[in-house]
Amino acid sequence: MSNSSVKIGVLALQGAIEEHVQATKLALKSLGIEGEVLWIKKPEHLEGIQGLIIPGGESTVMGRLMETSGLLEAIKKFAKEGRPILGTCSGMVLLAREVYDRVVGKTGQPTLKLMDITVERNAFGRQGESFERDLEIPLLGEKKFKGVFIRAPIIQSMGGNVKPLCHINGKIVAAQQNNILATSFHPELAEDTRLHEFFLKKATEK
Numbered sequence: 191m192s193n194s195s196v197k198i199g200v201l202a203l204q205g206a207i208e209e210h211v212q213a214t215k216l217a218l219k220s221l222g223i224e225g226e227v228l229w230i231k232k233p234e235h236l237e238g239i240q241g242l243i244i245p246g247g248e249s250t251v252m253g254r255l256m257e258t259s260g261l262l263e264a265i266k267k268f269a270k271e272g273r274p275i276l277g278t279c280s281g282m283v284l285l286a287r288e289v290y291d292r293v294v295g296k297t298g299q300p301t302l303k304l305m306d307i308t309v310e311r312n313a314f315g316r317q318g319e320s321f322e323r324d325l326e327i328p329l330l331g332e333k334k335f336k337g338v339f340i341r342a343p344i345i346q347s348m349g350g351n352v353k354p355l356c357h358i359n360g361k362i363v364a365a366q367q368n369n370i371l372a373t374s375f376h377p378e379l380a381e382d383t384r385l386h387e388f389f390l391k392k393a394t395e396k
Contacts, residue, residue: 198227199239201245201252201256216386217386221390223394232259233260236264236268242265242274242275244275244277246281246376250299252280252284262302269369269370274370278375279343279375283309285302313343314342323358335380335384335385337380339374352366353365371389
């Protein structure tokens with residue numbers, strides 16, 4: 191694949207879309223890769239895309255919109271073809287096999303079930319309990335990464351082929367399973383493009 195053909199999609203149903211678009215553009219520039227970042231609203235928009243970002247937002251709303259638009263099945267197919275996906279915050283929730291909420295228990299909401307993980311929604315509390323924390327993510331090097339947590343989920347449990355990438359207070363807040371990457375936090379708000387760069391490198395592998 192030539193670098194000039196790189197096309198990255200950001201799921202544009204709801205949530206922090208523009209922030210991910212800008213972070214991805216900065217990451218492309220940092221890596222010296224020519225490419226474009228496209229808004230994905232319909233299944234046909236996935237054609238020709240090398241990687242997909244699922245942003246934060248409201249996971250129940252996003253899941254229902256994905257279901258009614260046909261994107262739920264289209265994204266599953268996209269992943270099974272080996273193309274990488276990055277899900278952040280509610281994007282992690284949408285990638286999970288099972289989702290729980292401390293108030294309602296098992297949610298039963300529509301998800302992609304692409305990662306063998308069980309996730310707890312809003313694990314750190316509601317909007318008022320948002321916080322930032324310097325994170326150790328060995329995958330990205332020694333320099334710490336600023337994690338921005340807004341109504342963030344955590345991974346409660348995971349299958350054997352899921353690799354934890356980052357912990358906070360013993361809780362898993364980032365993980366990878368083959369071509370799928372998920373974070374509890376919002377890397378697009380960190381003013382640090384290393385995580386997007388890692389994702390782009392996976393998307394441009396031959």
